[in-house]
Each structure stands twice: as structure tokens, then as C-alpha cells.
Amino acid sequence: MRDFFHASSAELLKLRRTLALRLAIVAPLIIVLLQLGIYMVRGDEVAEREANPMLGYVQIIFTLWTVVFLPFYASLVASLLADLEHRGQNWSFLLTLPVDRRCLYAAKWSAGAALLLLSSVVLWLSTEGSAFLVRQAHPAWHNVAFPFGVLTTHTLLSLLATSLLFSVQMWISLRFRSFMVGLSVAITGILVNIILLPHGLMLADSLIPWAMPATTIAPHSPYRLLATVWGVLGGILTMIAACQLMSRREYR
Amino acid sequence: MNSSLAIETRSLTRSFGSKSAVRGLNLQVPAGSIYGFLGPNGAGKTTTIRLILGLLRPSSGYVFLAGREIKAATAYQELRGVGTLVETPSLYANLTGRENLEVARRLLDVPVSQIGTALNLMDLTADADRTVRSYSMGMRQRLGLARACLGEPRILILDEPTNGLDPEGVRDLRKLLRQLASEHGVTVFLSSHLLSEIDQMAEYIGILRQGELIYQGELRGLRKYQRELYIRVDLPARALEVLKASGWATEAQDDGSLRVLLAAEPESAGVARVLVQAGIGVYELHSPKPSLEELFLQLVEHPEVAYA
Numbered sequence: 001m002r003d004f005f006h007a008s009s010a011e012l013l014k015l016r017r018t019l020a021l022r023l024a025i026v027a028p029l030i031i032v033l034l035q036l037g038i039y040m041v042r043g044d045e046v047a048e049r050e051a052n053p054m055l056g057y058v059q060i061i062f063t064l065w066t067v068v069f070l071p072f073y074a075s076l077v078a079s080l081l082a083d084l085e086h087r088g089q090n091w092s093f094l095l096t097l098p099v100d101r102r103c104l105y106a107a108k109w110s111a112g113a114a115l116l117l118l119s120s121v122v123l124w125l126s127t128e129g130s131a132f133l134v135r136q137a138h139p140a141w142h143n144v145a146f147p148f149g150v151l152t153t154h155t156l157l158s159l160l161a162t163s164l165l166f167s168v169q170m171w172i173s174l175r176f177r178s179f180m181v182g183l184s185v186a187i188t189g190i191l192v193n194i195i196l197l198p199h200g201l202m203l204a205d206s207l208i209p210w211a212m213p214a215t216t217i218a219p220h221s222p223y224r225l226l227a228t229v230w231g232v233l234g235g236i237l238t239m240i241a242a243c244q245l246m247s248r249r250e251y252r
Numbered sequence: 253m254n255s256s257l258a259i260e261t262r263s264l265t266r267s268f269g270s271k272s273a274v275r276g277l278n279l280q281v282p283a284g285s286i287y288g289f290l291g292p293n294g295a296g297k298t299t300t301i302r303l304i305l306g307l308l309r310p311s312s313g314y315v316f317l318a319g320r321e322i323k324a325a326t327a328y329q330e331l332r333g334v335g336t337l338v339e340t341p342s343l344y345a346n347l348t349g350r351e352n353l354e355v356a357r358r359l360l361d362v363p364v365s366q367i368g369t370a371l372n373l374m375d376l377t378a379d380a381d382r383t384v385r386s387y388s389m390g391m392r393q394r395l396g397l398a399r400a401c402l403g404e405p406r407i408l409i410l411d412e413p414t415n416g417l418d419p420e421g422v423r424d425l426r427k428l429l430r431q432l433a434s435e436h437g438v439t440v441f442l443s444s445h446l447l448s449e450i451d452q453m454a455e456y457i458g459i460l461r462q463g464e465l466i467y468q469g470e471l472r473g474l475r476k477y478q479r480e481l482y483i484r485v486d487l488p489a490r491a492l493e494v495l496k497a498s499g500w501a502t503e504a505q506d507d508g509s510l511r512v513l514l515a516a517e518p519e520s521a522g523v524a525r526v527l528v529q530a531g532i533g534v535y536e537l538h539s540p541k542p543s544l545e546e547l548f549l550q551l552v553e554h555p556e557v558a559y560a
Contacts (some may be wrong), residue, residue: 010358098332131438
């Protein structure tokens with residue numbers, strides 16, 4: 001456990017000045033700013049049309065976030081974190097340290113998880129902040145209640161359901177030196193998700209790693225919990241298996 | 253297992269497919285010494301280093317570090333007290349020099365004060381807060397060495413440590429490694445293609461050729477294998493015949509002298525005796541002291557002569 005904490009602390013330091021860290025803040029902001037821009041212009045129109053426009057506001061942000069941005073960002077984080085070691089041939093340094101190799105790999109996961117958590121926090125805060133600005137800009141929204149519960153549940157469940165896809169992507173990225181392998185798998189997974197989504201195949205969506213985050217925000221879906229639980233358990237099991245197998249690999 | 257050895261391998265063999273990269277290697281690196289590991293490109297030096305550090309698993313044979321066997325699965329436990337620099341210095345370009353050392357420090361769980369000491373040791377204090385992206389190759393190499401020295405290792409395993417260093421940096425490194433070995437008892441195992449560097453630093457050397465150790469021992473011991481003798485005589489043609497008839501590989505030089513290849517230094521006396529007995533006047537017997545480079549090339553290119 002000591003090794004793990006030391007390795008995690010080193011991993012967090014390695015994140016300084018990285019694209020992965022910048023994207024953790026920029027990626028959620030892009031969606032929220034886009035949505036804010038649209039609602040600043042068409043806010044009154046939406047308020048007339050919808051019974052609870054604030055719920056729609058949150059739902060659109062989370063649809064964009066969970067269908068495309070989160071799966072892609074999680075995959076990109078995995079590739080970028082692994083690339084930090086592959087690019088500088090840093091494995092020859094890391095794997096010759098008196099630290100349990102499983103802890104070194106597990107620490108990579110923890111750094112990625114920290115970035116995903118950060119991006120979710122940024123999304124939560126910026127969604128709330130932007131909704132406040134929309135409300136200030138449009139008198140019709142003044143009395144509309146902000147759905148804190150929905151926002152928090154969506155943030156938490158989508159983050160948890162991302163665990164499996166992140167673990168799979170992390171394993172692939174650590175295993176293969178080429179940046180493209182991980183990204184190709186991610187793009188394929190996201191495309192499958194986009195193709196399946198309109199067909200309402202919710203059970204399938206709740207089992208495919210790249211589709212699971214989107215399943216968790218589907219209102220009234222009976223598979224939200226399944227996607228979350230499967231995401232978390234699958235993510236942990238995949239991580240354990242990957243760390244075990246990676247620690248036995250030779251470094252040539 | 254010999255406890256006076258910092259690094260020991262026994263019948264160490266590693267194959268990749270049908271090709272043997274290292275065959276039956278029996279390295280013996282005395283504790284507290286500077287050991288130069290030489291060999292032409294592709295001889296198996298880096299494979300050997302990776303086997304020693306548990307990055308690769310041997311096909312057969314054993315590796316011992318400070319008397320304890322290294323097994324790939326638990327190699328990390330035996331690597332405490334071992335500083336490494338394998339091939340190019342692997343650094344994080346997005347971090348500063350100090351932060352790179354801090355990453356290593358956190359992993360090694362050593363006091364923060366060691367970072368300042370290591371930076372000072374490698375003369376990097378002034379540049380410590382610049383990102384490594386802006387470092388020259390020589391500075392990266394020095395930072396890699398500073399990192400290898402964190403944790404006050406008892407054994408330093410360095411693969412081509414002088415790569416990218418300017419002459420001043422090479423001189424400083426030489427001084428530092430000598431100091432670490434003599435004053436702190438650190439064992440330095442270094443592979444290098446710069447034979448002059450090994451010549452000036454190492455007390456012991458191992459020469460690898462096609463995965464096999466063709467020489468191991470003290471550097472001064474290697475010099476005893478004096479190979480060439482240049483002689484000037486009054487009858488060169490007659491001397492050439494006599495020496496060839498006596499079994500010495502001899503050839504005439506353009507300047508009229510003769511070059512004789514010997515298996516061992518004491519044979520010089522035998523050459524002189526045979527010539528005198530044949531009635532040939534000997535003006536000069538000259539045996540130039542070969543550089544390590546010349547000895548290395550002789551060993552690598554003609555190992556059969558070297559050990560005849």
C-alpha cells in the first residue's frame with residue numbers, strides 16, 4: 001500500500017503542464033459554453049416551449065458529455081498518460097525502481113481517475129454557473145428551479161459508469177506503444193454507441209463500455225443502475241487483471 | 253554466489269526466438285569497483301543490463317545483485333540500492349529538472365534534501381527549475397545521472413553514461429564515478445562504446461562478442477596479452493623465413509621491419525633467441541603498448557589469437 005501511495009503521488013506530479021490536465025478543465029467547459037451561448041440567444045423561446053427548461057438545459061449538456069465527450073476524453077486521458085511513459089522510454093526507469101510493479105500500474109489508473117473526477121467537478125460547477133447566467137439573462141427563467149439532484153446524480157453515475165471504458169482504454173494504451181491503437185478502439189466504441197443510441201437498445205447500451213455513461217442519464221431507464229454497477233465492478237476487475245498481467249510483461 | 257561480488261551472473265542465457273542474444277554469461281563484478289562492459293553494437297550489452305535489472309527474464313541461468321538472486325517477479329525488492337541509467341535518459345519533458353528528481357524521490361521514498369545534493373553533484377542547480385524540454389542532450393544525461401544517484405545507491409548500472417556529454421562533462425563524470433567508487437564504495441557497472449573512457453575509468457572490464465564473454469578481468473591483466481612485436485634485423489628476408497618456420501605469424505613491413513604476432517609477452521625473448529641462434533643481427537625489438545581500443549579490436553576480431 002505504501003508503494004501505491006508513493007507511486008500515486010509521483011503520478012499526480014507528472015500531470016503538471018500536460019494536455020490531459022488542461023483538457024480536464026477545457027473539455028467540459030467547451031460543452032457548457034456552447035450550451036450557454038445557445039441559451040443566451042434562445043432562452044425565452046425555450047422557456048415558452050418547455051415546462052421545466054432548466055431540466056432540458058442540464059439534460060442536453062449531459063447528453064453531449066456522456067455520448068461523445070466523456071468516452072473520448074477518458075480514452076484520450078488513458079492514451080496521454082501511457083504516452084508519458086512510452087515517449088520518453090520511461091519504463092526502463094520506472095520498472096527498475098524498488099517499487100512493486102502492480103502499484104506503478106495501479107497508480108496510473110488512479111491518476112486517470114483523478115483527472116476524470118476533476119473534469120466531472122468542472123462540469124458540475126460550470127453547468128450550475130452557466131444556468132445562473134441564463135436565469136439572470138432571461139426574466140422567464142427567474143422562477144424556474146434548478147435541478148441540483150439531477151445534475152449531481154448525472155455527474156456521479158456517468159463518472160462511475162466510465163470506469164470500465166477507462167480501464168479497457170488504459171490497458172490498451174499501456175500495452176501498445178502506439179498512440180493510435182487506443183484512439184482507434186475509442187473511436188470505434190463511440191461510433192458503435194452513436195449508432196446504437198437512437199434504436200433504444202438500452203440493455204445493449206448498458207453493457208458496452210463506451211455506451212454506458214450515456215445509459216446512466218436516460219430518464220426512467222431501468223438500466224441506469226446496471227450500467228453504473230457493471231461500470232464500477234468491470235472497471236475494478238479489469239484494472240486488477242491488467243495490473244497483474246502488465247507487471248509480468250518483459251520490457252524490451 | 254560470492255558475497256564479494258556486487259553483480260554476478262551464472263550461465264546467463266537469453267534467446268529471442270532461435271537467436272541467442274546472450275549465451276552462458278558468467279559476469280563477476282567485484283564490489284566497490286568500476287567495471288567497464290564493452291562490446292560492439294549488437295553484442296548483447298543492453299540485453300545483459302536488462303537481464304540484470306529484471307526487465308527481461310533469462311532463458312536460463314541466474315543473476316545475483318549484492319549476493320541476492322534476482323527473479324523477474326520480485327526483482328523490485330532486490331533493486332533497492334541500485335541506481336540505473338539505461339540507454340537514453342528517460343525523463344518527463346513537461347516537468348522541470350527538479351520535478352523529475354521529485355518524481356523519483358517520491359517513488360524511492362528518500363529525503364527531499366537528496367534532490368539538492370544530486371542537482372549540485374551534476375552541476376544542474378542553476379537550471380533545475382527549467383522544463384526538461386529546453387535541456388540540451390548533455391543536460392538531460394546529467395539529470396539522468398543525478399536521478400540514478402538518488403537514494404545513495406550501492407550499485408550504479410549505467411548504459412552509455414557519457415552520451416551527449418561535452419569533454420568537460422565527461423571529465424567531471426569520470427571524477428565523480430571514481431570518487432563514488434573509491435570514497436563511498438559504490439560499484440559502478442558501465443557499458444560504453446567510448447573505449448578511451450573505459451580505459452581511463454575502469455579497473456575491471458568484460459568484453460562481449462556475439463553474446464559471449466570473451467574477456468573478463470582486470471584491465472591491466474588484458475595488457476599482459478601483448479600481441480605485437482616489431483623487430484629490425486640485418487637480414488629481414490632470412491629472419492622472416494626463420495620466424496615463420498618457428499611458428500610465429502610474421503609479416504614484413506614497408507619500412508623494412510618485421511611484425512610478429514605473439515600469444516604472450518614472454519615470447520619476445522624466444523623470438524630474439526631464435527634470431528640470434530640463426531646468426532641474424534637484431535638491431536631493435538619494439539613492443540608498442542596497445543591502447544584499449546587496439547586490444548578490444550584484436551579480441552573482438554581475432555579472439556583465437558588472443559587466447560592462443
